[in-house]
Amino acid sequence: MRLPKQVRIVEVGPRDGLQNEPQPISTADKLQLIDYLVDAGLTSIEAASFVSPKWVPQMGDATEVMQGVRAHAGVTYSALTPNIKGLQAALAVGVQEVAVFGAASESFTQKNINCSISESLERFAPVVSQAQAAGVKVRAYVSCVMGCPYEGEIAPAKVAEVSDLLYQMGCYEVSLGDTVGVGTPYKTQAMLEAVSARVPMDKLAAHFHDTYGQALVNLYAALNMGVAVIDASVAGLGGCPYAKGAAGNVATEDVVYLLQGLGIETGIDLAKLSTAGAFISQVIGRSSRSKVGLALAASAAH
Numbered sequence: 001m002r003l004p005k006q007v008r009i010v011e012v013g014p015r016d017g018l019q020n021e022p023q024p025i026s027t028a029d030k031l032q033l034i035d036y037l038v039d040a041g042l043t044s045i046e047a048a049s050f051v052s053p054k055w056v057p058q059m060g061d062a063t064e065v066m067q068g069v070r071a072h073a074g075v076t077y078s079a080l081t082p083n084i085k086g087l088q089a090a091l092a093v094g095v096q097e098v099a100v101f102g103a104a105s106e107s108f109t110q111k112n113i114n115c116s117i118s119e120s121l122e123r124f125a126p127v128v129s130q131a132q133a134a135g136v137k138v139r140a141y142v143s144c145v146m147g148c149p150y151e152g153e154i155a156p157a158k159v160a161e162v163s164d165l166l167y168q169m170g171c172y173e174v175s176l177g178d179t180v181g182v183g184t185p186y187k188t189q190a191m192l193e194a195v196s197a198r199v200p201m202d203k204l205a206a207h208f209h210d211t212y213g214q215a216l217v218n219l220y221a222a223l224n225m226g227v228a229v230i231d232a233s234v235a236g237l238g239g240c241p242y243a244k245g246a247a248g249n250v251a252t253e254d255v256v257y258l259l260q261g262l263g264i265e266t267g268i269d270l271a272k273l274s275t276a277g278a279f280i281s282q283v284i285g286r287s288s289r290s291k292v293g294l295a296l297a298a299s300a301a302h
């Protein structure tokens, strides 16, 4: 067992969390959510996505969101950029960090970004080099690391191959997405063993959805293998538009509670984080999916 002393949480609620919401959410509400998240102590926030508004209408105000976020020392706001068009729009608003997003499944790549895995890597290469030339860091996502909604099982070796190619391309970190939340602790271990044989463990992040209720236990397995970066979504918001039935990311409140219980430093104020969760749940008119958020709200009401 080698639990990290510190974990960096990448808050993906404003992007991954909201991208699939059917009702338009105002830019003002997105910015208010981001302010609450900063106030809670989150320092890495994925705020928007420069993708086609025809494909993902909810992210159509990416420019306005990135223009509206307040600068704070030590806080980084990032955005997804699948191609040069997206990167140019992101650079035009002075983005600090971008992310390219691929997958270990051919079918998912086709449904999500309309190309094959090898075409996606060809598209990402100039995004990475031009972002770097502009002094902007690039993160990579690999989706379907423990299963695909179209193909089922995905071999850990395929996840390792795609992760390695993105890392070699110059992405500073590879976030491993269990897009449909089908992973289990042993699958998590097998996947991480394969990937970390090619990409150093300290360059990997866990991005687990909670569809089957396994995200926290899978994170515990990942933490025990040395993963020290976790993506999470306040109130457990989310779902992927190209993975039907995928539930939200693991809830940030639940991750922080777990980490606090393990004595791992996050720098996040759980009470303030719950306020952020309560705010956005009210905006979208749905109860929070965070058990910790609900428990804290119930105990505060007594």
Ligand SMILES: CC(C)(COP(=O)([O-])OP(=O)([O-])OC[C@H]1O[C@@H](n2cnc3c(N)ncnc32)[C@H](O)[C@@H]1OP(=O)([O-])[O-])[C@@H](O)C(=O)NCCC(=O)NCCSC(=O)C[C@@](C)(O)CC(=O)[O-]
Residues within 6 Å of the ligand: 016, 019, 049, 050, 051, 052, 053, 055, 056, 082, 083, 085, 086, 087, 101, 112, 113, 114, 141, 142, 143, 144, 177, 178, 179, 207, 209, 240, 241, 242
């Ligand atoms: C990638 C594309 C754009 C290719 O889409 P395409 O149709 O193959 O691209 P195209 O180059 O042929 O362009 C078609 C139209 O899109 C426009 N376009 C082209 N690029 C852009 C852009 N960047 N921003 C704005 N508009 C763009 C372009 O200008 C054109 O407009 P038209 O002439 O028809 O009016 C499209 O497939 C797309 O936007 N897909 C959305 C994918 C997405 O956002 N998925 C959700 C995020 S991934 C995810 O959630 C998983 C993750 C990361 O969280 C990890 C996990 O959980 O596993």
